[in-house]
Amino acid sequence: MTGSPLTATMREVGEQPSKLRSFLSVPVVRATSGSIFVGAGDSYAAALATFYLSGGKYLAFDPYAIFTIPSAAAGRDVFFISVSGRTSSNISAARKLRGVARRRIAITANQDGPLAEEVDDIILLPYGSKARVAGTLSFTLALLASMKVALGDFSCNFSRAYSAAKVAQKKAAISDHGTTYILGNNAVHAIAVYGAAKVYEILGYRADAEQLEEFSHMELFSLKASDSVIIFSAFDPARIGARLHAALRSRGYVASLLDPHSPNTVETIFYYAFLSQLAPLAKAQAKGLSEPYLAGARKKLQVSDSMIYQM
Structure with missing residues (x-):
């Protein structure tokens, strides 16, 4: 390659x-x-x-x-x-x-x-x-x-954010055959929008970005066993993400909870941005792809x- x-x-x-x-x-x-x-x-x-x-x-x-x-x-x-x-x-x-x-x-x-x-x-x-x-x-x-x-x-310590994202991306479960839902509140919802775009572009897979609160009101009711849910849990003082993660996992659904690695807000944003790139790229590499899907x-x-x- x-x-x-x-x-x-x-x-x-x-x-x-x-x-x-x-x-x-x-x-x-x-x-x-x-x-x-x-x-x-x-x-x-x-x-x-x-x-x-x-x-x-x-x-x-x-x-x-x-x-x-x-x-x-x-x-x-x-x-x-x-x-x-x-x-x-x-x-x-x-x-x-x-x-x-x-x-x-x-x-x-x-x-x-x-x-x-x-x-x-x-x-x-x-x-x-x-x-x-x-x-x-x-x-x-x-x-x-x-x-x-x-x-x-x-x-912002970009190197620290990147190193943390390289470790955390291994926990981000992207669905091969279903839809990958990426959830976040506040500013990390915006990064979830970006993350869904990278799943489309790099892998050509189905993905959807949603507000952390809204998922349980809407998309949850179309969730299938082949889908996965990735939760960016920053800006989540009520720990809704952790509760949702536990509820999904206990019922057999695939879910990943990705906690922030730093109290620095800016560093947190770039950590999730890097993670949104690294996770689909790692899957593309594992699948032996030579170019991003969109190419x-x-x-x-x-x-x-x-x-x-x-x-």
């Missing part, structure tokens, strides 16, 4: 602690009160995490949603998270908010792309865009940038590209 696309992805995953540590000290503009973070796909997960980590001080929107209610952005700064800088819905939303938002800022790795041309300012991510890969470093850099914009200065899903990629990107 030396030199395979999957190996390259795993190498990029392993490089994250050093690259994130370098970017942590780079100054960025700060969000003003009431700012909005907008993103699609992985970037939506980054926007959603930022909303929660700010304590609701900032909002998170899907780009098509904000396009349909531009008045929500009136007088606010709007940060568009798009690594490629070519996402059609972001470009359309940025154009729609011209003269409505106070400022439109792109968080992107593409300073010459159409989104960068449309907005008022950019925060440049130190990432060289790669085609047909499951977003790993691109996501964590965008997440870190959004958190810096929203929260200001903070500390070979040509018909689906054609549909995806036609829907997502400004060509």
Whole structure:
């Protein structure tokens, strides 16, 4: 597998602690009160995490949603998270908010792309865009940038978070034949959204991200013996995750409880992000895959590209 696309992805995953540590000290503009973070796909997960980590001080929107209610952005700064800088819905939303938002800022790795041309300012991510890969470093850099914009200065031991995730990923049971439900509360629900995306992209398996509380109200009633439930148990003072884990396991269902490894909130977020990458990659490696599923899903990629990107 030396030199395979999957190996390259795993190498990029392993490089994250050093690259994130370098970017942590780079100054960025700060969000003003009431700012909005907008993103699609992985970037939506980054926007959603930022909303929660700010304590609701900032909002998170899907780009098509904000396009349909531009008045929500009136007088606010709007940060568009798009690594490629070519996402059609972001470009359309940025154009729609011209003269409505106070400022439109792109968080992107593409300073010459159409989104960068449309907005008022950019925060440049130190990432060289790669085609047909499951977003790993691109996501964590965008997440870190959004958190810096929203929260200001903070500390994070990325290496410690990564090492802990390498150990914990062995406990994350991804279903081979059913659906993998990934649950989390507060900001780790946003990381669960990202985690489900990595199961889709790397393995092509069924997955679903849900709020920890909501699962017992809804998805639980479609749970099958072939499914698995992964619980990110941070931001869970009532220990709902532990109770659910015990209840499921005692009745013969497959469930994994993944506790946070550190009291540092930022480190916890990146721990779960790394775990969300490492678990499906480990399964892909064990199955002998040479590339992430999405790289070979040509018909689906054609549909995806036609829907997502400004060509």
